[in-house]
Amino acid sequence: MTRSLRLVASGEYAFGPIARWRDPDVTPADIADLDQHAAWANWAEDAGFDALFYADFLGFDPVRQLSPRLPFDPTTLVTALVARTRHIGFITTGSTTFGAPFHQARTLASLDRLSGGRVAWNVVTSFTGEGNFGLEQLPSPTQRYARAQEFLDVVDALWASFPESAIVDDKAAGRYLDVSRVHAIDHAGEHFSVSGPLDKPGPARRPVLVQAGASPEGIAFAARNADVVFVAAPDLEQGIDFATRLRAEVAAAGRAPDEVLVMPGFRAFLGADAADARRVRSRHVTPDLLEKARRAVLRESDRFQFANLALDESIPASHLPTDADLAASAGRRSRAQIYLNWAREPGVTLREVLERIALEHGHFALTASPQAVADELERWFVAGAADGFMIGYGSGIAQFADQVMPLLAERGLWKPATDHDLRSRLALPERG
Ligand SMILES: Cc1cc2nc3c(=O)[nH]c(=O)nc-3n(C[C@H](O)[C@H](O)[C@H](O)COP(=O)(O)O)c2cc1C
Known part of the structure; x- marks a missing residue:
């Protein structure tokens, strides 16, 4: 194999x-x-x-x-x-x-x-x-x-500047290092x-x-x-x-x-099967975890304005960054884009998005x-x-x-x- x-x-x-x-x-x-x-x-x-x-x-x-x-x-x-x-x-x-x-x-x-x-x-x-x-x-x-x-x-360049081969270990001559094999990099x-x-x-x-x-x-x-x-x-x-x-x-x-x-x-x-795995996953979802995700998402873009939204409602577009907001950000745009895509899925609620953010962080995840x-x-x-x-x-x-x-x-x-x-x-x- x-x-x-x-x-x-x-x-x-x-x-x-x-x-x-x-x-x-x-x-x-x-x-x-x-x-x-x-x-x-x-x-x-x-x-x-x-x-x-x-x-x-x-x-x-x-x-x-x-x-x-x-x-x-x-x-x-x-x-x-x-x-x-x-x-x-x-x-x-x-x-x-x-x-x-x-x-x-x-x-x-x-x-x-x-x-x-x-x-x-x-x-x-x-x-x-x-x-x-x-x-x-x-x-x-x-x-x-x-x-x-x-x-x-x-x-x-620094790693190459002092090769191990420069160590000659010449005990008779009293010379441990051949200095001529170690060179400056003069990087400017x-x-x-x-x-x-x-x-x-x-x-x-x-x-x-x-x-x-x-x-x-x-x-x-x-x-x-x-x-x-x-x-x-x-x-x-x-x-x-x-x-x-x-x-x-x-x-x-x-x-x-x-x-x-x-x-x-x-x-x-x-879990033993898909339903059992869903039960296992749901045990990880505590109310404080969702509240943390509500605040943590601001790390990716301050335009995710989830503070006053109800958990079981869908997320209005006015509370989400636009594509242009993300393009203008100096931060980590890719993760914000993943969260934005999740939040834009039809019919999705804030609770579902926060759960995914909290448990998956934008990564590949399976409940199975x-x-x-x-x-x-x-x-x-x-x-x-x-x-x-x-x-x-x-x-x-x-x-x-x-x-x-x-x-x-x-x-x-x-x-x-x-x-x-x-x-x-x-x-x-x-x-x-
Ligand atoms: C698995 C994984 C681990 C990461 N670990 C770190 C980290 O320890 N520190 C950090 O500043 N960024 C970390 N990042 C973020 C990346 O370095 C990178 O900034 C991010 O994927 C966005 O890509 P970009 O810099 O091209 O926008 C990690 C990303 C992934 C996917």
Whole structure:
């Protein structure tokens, strides 16, 4: 059997499913307990996941933080977790809008070495956090992606500036390093001036780069640079459309279309049959969750004016952004567009839209039996819409692993990952 579907799980699930923190026996100390996060990573490793993914948003969000968020900087947590695991990969997140390339190149080179090539970088251009980095306004998507490209080019140049082969370890001559093989990069661009070289050896192989561009600029950026592309695609049609557009851009960037893996976010609400799964899903819907979604949607566009609308009414167009509003936004337009499409569905009520926002976040989600879920994942794979999935909470990632992954294995669609470094685990070609 060849290895086909790649499966990544959300690292934050260590304290999921969604409302587990409300169990009387779960304390804030548990949520911040390294042992709990390590136990989750060990479990995910044994279950055969390729990697755990840790998202990051560089600012306090008063709605999100009504429920516990990861209480650590993700890269710091990943540094601790690589020491507690043997071969699972970790995808941490780093912003090109707010960070500095020299710092990022050093951190990732260090993590790559410490982990034996197990840490990937989810490259984000950020859609919040400007106030924490001296900016009055978030730069436009075009500006953010232009800076992101220069950022990555500098990181690549820094990694190459200090090759491992410069370490000659000549004990007799008393010369550890051949300094002539380490070179400055003298980068002077629009956004960065970096002389280099890096002061630590670069990674032996380029770390896996993950990206989730959904705008035209974002897709072009992902196509040029990424090994893995995450996407929020709520149905197969949109999944196929995204994968087709991405692969065309990958080819236009001079790369083989199949050297980039498309991984839609996915979550399953599992039950014995469809009716049981609906009951399982409905247990996750609490009134406060709907009220949070009512406020959280403003993060995507302040034109979603749901504050005073009744839950069981349809949503008047005057309370929704227009297409022009979204086109003019500096933020994350793609997710707002998904929510707008849901809100515009004929006959849909505010309650139904808020439920979807709260439980699905714009991602591909199924409320079904394990068999039906396996059928549908296979359909996405065969249609070329997915090379794998990034598995979020749903009714439980452990339940997904216990009930769906064996079915995928039986069909020859998946087998547990055993390789030690992430590039090999994902069967990705070398880069750089
Ligand atoms: C699965 C997934 C995970 C993401 N994780 C993050 C994240 O951790 N931090 C962040 O700022 N953006 C994150 N994003 C947003 C993307 O980086 C990107 O901004 C978004 O998909 C919209 O694309 P665009 O930037 O081309 O408009 C994520 C998107 C997806 C689909």
